[in-house]
Amino acid sequence: MPLVNTRKMFEEALKGGFAIGAFNVNNMELLQGIMWAAKDRQAPLILQISRGARKYANMRYLRGLIDVALAENPEIPVAIHLDHGDFETAIACIDEGFTSVMYDGSHDPIEKNIADTKKICEHAHAHDPYVTVEAELGMLGGIEEDVVGVSHDDVEKFLTDPDDAERFVKETECDSLAVAIGTSHGAYKFKTEPKLAFDRVEQIAARLPGFPLVMHGSSSVPREFIEKINSYAVLESGNKDMLEAALKDGWAQMPNTMGVPEEAIGKAAKMAVCKVNIDTDLRLALTSSILKAWGDCNSNLLAWIKAGKEGKRPDFDFDPRKYLGPGREAVKEMVARKMDILGVAGKASLFA
Ligand code: G3H
Ligand code: 13P
Ligand code: ZN
DSSP states (O other): OOOOOSHHHHHHHHHHTOOEEEEEOOSHHHHHHHHHHHHHHTOOEEEEEEHHHHHHHOHHHHHHHHHHHHHHOTTSOEEEEEEEEOHHHHHHHHHHTOSEEEEOOTTSOHHHHHHHHHHHHHHHHHSSSOOEEEEEESOOBSEETTEEOBOGGGGGGGSOOHHHHHHHHHHHOOSEEEEOSSOBSSSOOBSSOOOOOHHHHHHHHHHSTTOOEEEOSOOOOOHHHHHHHHHHHHHHHOOHHHHHHHHHTTTOSSOOOBOOOHHHHHHHHHTTEEEEEEOHHHHHHHHHHHHHHHHHHHTTHHHHHHHHHTTOOOOOOOOTHHHHHHHHHHHHHHHHHHHHHHTOTTGGGGGO
8 A cells, every 4th residue: 555644544533533653763673663563453553754763864764664664564554754843844755755744833932833834734735645734732841853842840831722723723724733731752751640631632622523633742651661771771881880870779770750641542542632642662662672682692791701711602692683673573562552552453444
């Protein structure tokens, strides 16, 4: 199946009470993990690419990998989407063949956000084939690209205003809207369990019936992954000071923070939220597995030295495939888990 935009995805999601997972891609292992999960769950999905990912990987490499992924999985509907685009990058991606773009003017005053989003929509909608546009109104906590979001104490103040949302969508003619309902980007979201503003979702949906909403900052930061990283990271660093500090602190390197509970994501998916963005949890899955694989590798070190001394062939394995392989398996498991929560498993057949 060729790449699709998000229009039918969101129509089906609204009708069926599920949401499409949007997963960030930066390299081959992330892409393969994501696509293997989509194949396993027979789920449509959005591959999203940030400006940082474009810079890191070079878009031509990413696009080449995505084309192979499409050819390998012809039954899976896939959209290629720009995450948190600025004006220039959004225009470039529309012209480059992205099927969907986000223009993020949420840090600007509303009048400028409306004017710029409208221009992007005009360009995207005149494109053949039609490119869908996601806009953002309201502000999230955490870090988006290089912009630091609102502080935790201010989150409430920057929730999306339902009247503004109605006006924004009508004037810009955007295809979906990312709303601030108390979620936050990154691994360090909340100290205690957050209460998402589901009432805002209901109020916005009442003013914009049948219009798709998007939830950013939706990673759950599962504790077991933080613990896994903490237990391997220090050992791997080889840094004596860090090791001592870690021992004193009970190994805590990454603080125990809380993400968006998975039940909350499931609940949002049954409402007007049609797209749920997840990046941090994939990073946690990939990194913790790599650290574990290195740990397993290094625990062979003594045996390796001994074998070397005895003139035998060393079995210390520094082959990158030995740690990137488990990393992409962990990404696959994480994405499959999210697809189950979002209720999107088995929905690829709606696009046949
Ligand atoms: O919200 C931002 C996404 O997690 C992308 O992050 O800019 O580091 O690629 P990035
Ligand atoms: P997380 O940092 O919670 O994964 O959110 C990702 C995101 O919103 C990308 O746009
Ligand atoms: Zn985001």
